[in-house]
Amino acid sequence: MSQHVISVKVENKFGVLARVAGLFSARGYNIDSLTVSTTEQENVSVMTIVARGDNRVIEQVKKQLNKLIDVIKVTDHSELETIERELALIKVTAPSSKRPEIYQLVEIFNAEIADISHKTMTIGVKGVPGKIENFIELLRPYGIKELLRTGRISLQKL
């Protein structure tokens, strides 16, 4: 089982997301993350799908994706040099005694304090997925009350 980042260029039409997601769900594969966004081209969206599976399974999914009429192109970014970004919002327990420590982490990670209350801080962090993982791990001891991630977007270099 390895993680794959599949970038799917699709027609920006209703129902396309269901078609793409259906290929995964019908085979019982879980999607780790999925983002959909518009692109520089009118009527074209890109879905970035992070999924786990053995290579043969992923190979089959890519072929099935290619068969969808509304899919224009499928690229496996796990095999390419890419630039990846992800954004997370983390609400962490932050009594005043702990705030300096947390603030230090925020600075090191180039994160941003999005909101602050008597008991909590909400921090936004962006970057490559590994960085976000690390940041979350370092915040965990303070008590994470809520955590949301956008899922990654991935752009091919060159």
Added chain:
Amino acid sequence: MKISGAEIIVKSLIKENVEIMFGYPGGVVIPIFHQIFNAPFKFILSSHEQGAIHAADGYARASGKTGVVIATSGPGATNLVTGIATAHMDSIPLVIFTGQVSREMIGNDAFQEVDVTGITRPITKHNYLVQDIKDLARIIKEAFHIASTGRPGPVVIDVPVDISNSQYKFEYPEEIHIRGYKPVYQGHPVQIRRACRLIESAKKPVVYAGGGVVISGAHEELRKFVKKTGIPITTTLLGLGIYPETDPLSLEMLGMHGTYYANQAVFESDLLIAVGARFDDRVTGKISAFIPDAKVIHIDIDPASVSKNVLVDVPIVGDCKNILKEINKIIKAPHIDQWVKKINDLKKSHPLTYENTKGRIKPQYVVEEIYRLTKGDAIICTEVGQNQMWAAQFYKYTKPRTFISSGGLGTMGYGFPAAIGAQLAKPKKKVIDIAGDGSIQMNLQELIVAVQHRLPIIIAILNNGFLGMVRQWQQLFYDKRYSHTCINFAPDFAGVAEAYGAIGITIKEHDEVVPALEKALSVKDRPILLDFHVAKEENVYPMVPAGKSIKDTIMRELA
């Protein structure tokens, strides 16, 4: 000039040269039926929407054209689902119109509303919900294009009633451009040369060809390839007829109920040349023990079929016909005399056979006599189960599009409505549905359609009082516990046929088989139902038991 959406649909069908439309009316498709009333094409009203779609599917398989179906929203659409899935599994081109509630009602749980595009998404090649009348003509053009090109399949167009009723100008696009859909038709020349080198150096090659050859119309090229190379050939169920089974190089069908020699040859092969076939589990048996020593060449138009179940050494994606044509230009025959001799010995030592008796009628005997009396020139449709396998085994197919059967989905109740479609496509051909007493009950209501249109279809029921294939498995693998497979309380089928206005004959004696078939073959103006009371616990052999290797093909009950 503006016309209604309903009229746009009918005018588009005329542009697509539709000859026959199958279907059933209902509330939200009344506007479309209002236009169909005067349409120049024939409309065949079924008794049940499932009958309509199987008929359209049978029409498509017999003619090679796209089948066209219409049904209403809600239950009309859901009744089509089995037929859509049947066509999808076997790559049959269909364009299906379903009515939908008006746009402002969608999502409100309106009367007869279902999410048709949602339900049919995984069983169609593509589907559309028309949301703007401006798109309607283009969508129809795209649907026919998508359904019939590449690896064909069913396309659903869901039409809200207010779209049918609104007005727009009619312009049928001459050309369409779908950037995400560009099937590859030409095989890659490098791959073709690699394949030829493998073939020329093979010692024990076998051709394994399937329904893709039928769809591509590649049977002449395939025959030429076999003639040039002398390589033995086996076909899948859906490939029956692409190569004459009467030819010495034919190994007939392979797989779970394929011939012993086909399965052994494939198992022992050092090169398997797959043409328009997809390594279905009913073909391969236990996949890890399918072809232990063989390299694989796979010619198929669907890249997703390549290396799906079996890893392929030389894939050639494209149209079978084009690729075989290229191969035939350069291929030289391999030296395989010993291999062919070995296979011929296998054919002699393990023929396809059954014990014919003068007592109870043997189902295989009925099929053999159908073959003999029609001189192999009929179109055979089948239901699913033992009847289907005997029809595949004991009738020798020599032409493509003469065996019509639900292979992938295995839909009981498919054969008879499909026979109606096939007979409408080929009015001069003898069309025979080889049925079981279980399957025929699933769509027997369509008999009235055959009577109405005076179609001389023969229904040959191999009536053994059982759901025979399941009973066979229960006998062999479930301690003979015949749980709910004994159906010896069937109606008098001949009487049912007569009540519909067809001819019904019950045949209980061996000696009555031939006279009944002769009589049935002489009828020209109505369907004839032959109810053959056959041996009750006859089994289909050879057989590859579930989960076993094809080398473990058994010829009869194990003691």
